Amino acid sequence: MALKFKSAKKSLNNGSVIEVKDLWKKFRIYHEKHQSLKETFLKRKRVSYEEFWAVKGISFSLSKGDTLGIIGENGSGKTSLLKILAHILRPDEGTYRTEGKVSALLELGAGFHPELTGRENIYLNGSILGMKKSEIDAKFTEIVAFSGLEKFIDNPVKSYSSGMYLRLGFSVAIKVDPEILLIDEILAVGDESFQRKCADKILEFKLHGKTIVIVSHDLNAVRNLCDSAIWIQDGCIKKQGPSEEVVNAYLAYINQGETASNQGSGAENFGTRHGTHEVEITKVEFLNAHSQQDDAFQTGGKFVARLNYVAHQSIENPVFGVAIFGSEGTQITGPNTKIDNRVIGSVQGKGYVDYIIEELPLLPGSYLFSAAIYDESCLHAYDHQEKMHMFKVKSGVGRMPQGTIQIPCQWKFGDKMAESDLKR
Amino acid sequence: MFQKISELWEYRELLFNLVKRELKVKYKRSVLGFLWSLLNPILMTLIFTFVFALILRIRIPAPSNADVPAQFLFPAFLLSALLAWNFFSVSISVAVNSIVGSSNLVNKIYFPREILPISTVLANVVNFLLELLVLLVFLAVLGFKFYLYLPFLPLILLIHIFFTIGVCLIVSCLNVYFRDVQHLLGIILLIWFYATPVIYPLDLVPERWQGLPMHSLLKLNPIAAIVLSYRDILFYAKFPEFSVMIYATIISISTLAFGFFLFNLYEPNFAEEV
Numbered sequence: 001m002a003l004k005f006k007s008a009k010k011s012l013n014n015g016s017v018i019e020v021k022d023l024w025k026k027f028r029i030y031h032e033k034h035q036s037l038k039e040t041f042l043k044r045k046r047v048s049y050e051e052f053w054a055v056k057g058i059s060f061s062l063s064k065g066d067t068l069g070i071i072g073e074n075g076s077g078k079t080s081l082l083k084i085l086a087h088i089l090r091p092d093e094g095t096y097r098t099e100g101k102v103s104a105l106l107e108l109g110a111g112f113h114p115e116l117t118g119r120e121n122i123y124l125n126g127s128i129l130g131m132k133k134s135e136i137d138a139k140f141t142e143i144v145a146f147s148g149l150e151k152f153i154d155n156p157v158k159s160y161s162s163g164m165y166l167r168l169g170f171s172v173a174i175k176v177d178p179e180i181l182l183i184d185e186i187l188a189v190g191d192e193s194f195q196r197k198c199a200d201k202i203l204e205f206k207l208h209g210k211t212i213v214i215v216s217h218d219l220n221a222v223r224n225l226c227d228s229a230i231w232i233q234d235g236c237i238k239k240q241g242p243s244e245e246v247v248n249a250y251l252a253y254i255n256q257g258e259t260a261s262n263q264g265s266g267a268e269n270f271g272t273r274h275g276t277h278e279v280e281i282t283k284v285e286f287l288n289a290h291s292q293q294d295d296a297f298q299t300g301g302k303f304v305a306r307l308n309y310v311a312h313q314s315i316e317n318p319v320f321g322v323a324i325f326g327s328e329g330t331q332i333t334g335p336n337t338k339i340d341n342r343v344i345g346s347v348q349g350k351g352y353v354d355y356i357i358e359e360l361p362l363l364p365g366s367y368l369f370s371a372a373i374y375d376e377s378c379l380h381a382y383d384h385q386e387k388m389h390m391f392k393v394k395s396g397v398g399r400m401p402q403g404t405i406q407i408p409c410q411w412k413f414g415d416k417m418a419e420s421d422l423k424r
Numbered sequence: 425m426f427q428k429i430s431e432l433w434e435y436r437e438l439l440f441n442l443v444k445r446e447l448k449v450k451y452k453r454s455v456l457g458f459l460w461s462l463l464n465p466i467l468m469t470l471i472f473t474f475v476f477a478l479i480l481r482i483r484i485p486a487p488s489n490a491d492v493p494a495q496f497l498f499p500a501f502l503l504s505a506l507l508a509w510n511f512f513s514v515s516i517s518v519a520v521n522s523i524v525g526s527s528n529l530v531n532k533i534y535f536p537r538e539i540l541p542i543s544t545v546l547a548n549v550v551n552f553l554l555e556l557l558v559l560l561v562f563l564a565v566l567g568f569k570f571y572l573y574l575p576f577l578p579l580i581l582l583i584h585i586f587f588t589i590g591v592c593l594i595v596s597c598l599n600v601y602f603r604d605v606q607h608l609l610g611i612i613l614l615i616w617f618y619a620t621p622v623i624y625p626l627d628l629v630p631e632r633w634q635g636l637p638m639h640s641l642l643k644l645n646p647i648a649a650i651v652l653s654y655r656d657i658l659f660y661a662k663f664p665e666f667s668v669m670i671y672a673t674i675i676s677i678s679t680l681a682f683g684f685f686l687f688n689l690y691e692p693n694f695a696e697e698v
């Protein structure tokens with residue numbers, strides 16, 4: 001017995017800390033929920049219900065230090081999968097193994113009792129999350145400081161505002177020290193600054209080599225935080241791979257759905273904008289080789305996008321980014337100053353940043369353009385103008401190939417045509 | 425089973441904290457605090473003494489080894505069993521809701537679910553012990569010689585706790601699937617109370633009634649066996665009947681084992697059912 005257990009552990013050690021094999025989970029949807037003894041015992045007829053498979057044969061494995069994002073539409077089975085990993089739900093078929101201490105942050109402030117004080121609830125909530133008393137003792141001051149609730153810590157939490165409640169819950173939650181962290185959508189609660197704190201903390205976990213699984217609708221966070229991602233659709237894995245690829249595929253799928261549903265309205269969809277506006281993009285200008293404003297460019301010509309910004313306060317190392325989309329919504333490129341290792345330093349007041357392409361490889365057509373300013377971690381948007389701008393590429397000299405992009409290439413013919421050498 | 429126990433041991437701090445939570449919340453913001461939980465047995469004693477000792481004239485013979493004022497005989501007789509019964513019945517009526525009432529925890533966090541009903545029972549143990557302490561002072565003042573067999577009290581208490589936890593595991597688990605368990609329980613506990621010789625001495629029950637061996641039947645009730653043991657030690661200052669003790673022990677441990685078994689069987693589905 002002991003030997004068997006050891007060998008199982010060893011095989012797990014060799015790389016993966018989470019191993020999920022062909023997981024299936026079904027729920028019963030009762031047409032009429034009978035929860036009384038009389039109905040069950042007297043009516044011999046079975047209660048009518050439908051079976052619904054929430055998770056259908058999902059397999060994956062994660063190595064220590066990996067960060068996995070799980071994305072997908074509502075009701076696709078993401079949370080069920082996470083709950084299985086957290087031992088809350090039992091799968092109907094398949095196996096899963098996790099190694100090391102697992103902490104699941106599915107709800108902030110779980111088990112808080114309104115009548116108890118903040119202090120008492122920290123201990124209660126901490127122990128619910130699996131922390132030892134000595135651990136909580138050691139981290140208590142930090143927890144209180146992080147929550148910023150020093151003054152209220154001895155008041156019952158029922159007197160807290162919902163924001164304070166959340167902050168306290170989060171401050172405890174981030175002090176758990178698991179090897180595997182499972183997070184469900186808590187990034188989505190709270191105000192912007194709270195969300196940023198959240199993201200920073202997760203980044204810190206990541207730096208400490210923890211294995212993290214995040215279920216999120218915040219695709220940007222998934223893109224930036226996660227190494228790999230899984231897109232779940234109707235309980236099955238639709239796509240699995242590097243987070244960038246998976247998120248893009250998912251976005252393309254969603255956009256497709258949106259275009260389909262938008263058809264008929266005919267109107268041009270002029271994007272969306274979000275962010276906290278400490279620094280704003282006031283104007284995006286497209287400039288040609290002569291530094292003149294233009295909205296039609298030539299393949300192979302110079303293309304400059306000038307992002308005019310105004311910073312209402314001093315901002316340390318903001319990251320400027322742009323993205324170009326084809327008319328079908330496919331993203332063609334999406335660079336930012338962080339990826340390209342350009343550090344701007346602190347900005348304040350007005351200024352501009354140029355995104356320069358010396359030889360535009362785009363083929364004739366219409367293109368949508370996004371511009372954004374993010375904080376240093378690329379998680380918090382100051383101003384994100386998604387597909388709010390547009391430019392055209394017009395036909396240049398000579399015949400153009402079909403498609404969206406011109407890729408430099410060469411042709412070479414093999415030498416099997418001996419009689420007439422076609423080589424130029 | 426051993427795995428379960430070691431897991432529960434690992435979560436002992438959570439158990440401890442939940443017990444603390446239950447106790448704290450109970451007495452928070454009330455001036456009298458713990459005194460409230462004394463008020464209930466005192467009131468019950470007054471009422472039962474009025475009805476049974478004054479009106480119905482139930483005479484409780486004084487224990488041979490104590491010289492006690494007659495008017496205190498019935499209250500002492502009653503309380504020596506009533507507190508034990510109360511611990512049992514209050515634990516069950518609270519624990520029946522322990523899983524269903526904590527759906528926000530069960531749905532969101534993993535921990536051994538047994539902790540919920542067990543913490544309810546343990547919080548009530550603390551209450552019970554405090555009440556017992558007050559009772560001991562009361563009995564000592566009256567001149568009862570309960571200290572003769574007091575060292576056996578913890579043993580009875582242990583059997584009592586095992587049985588209570590066992591029943592709580594069963595009802596809290598069943599209540600997840602059939603919510604009317606909690607309503608049914610009130611009626612069952614009322615019948616069970618009168619089927620247990622708490623307010624009447626066993627001697628008043630006819631040995632045989634309509635051909636039924638009433639005494640043996642009453643003693644089959646495990647909680648009667650336990651409650652009578654408390655009374656033997658506290659009121660009569662004598663060692664409980666040995667066979668009764670053995671019976672209570674066997675029943676308690678089997679109930680506890682069955683409770684764990686049943687609970688374990690259904691626990692994995694709790695999160696989707698609550």
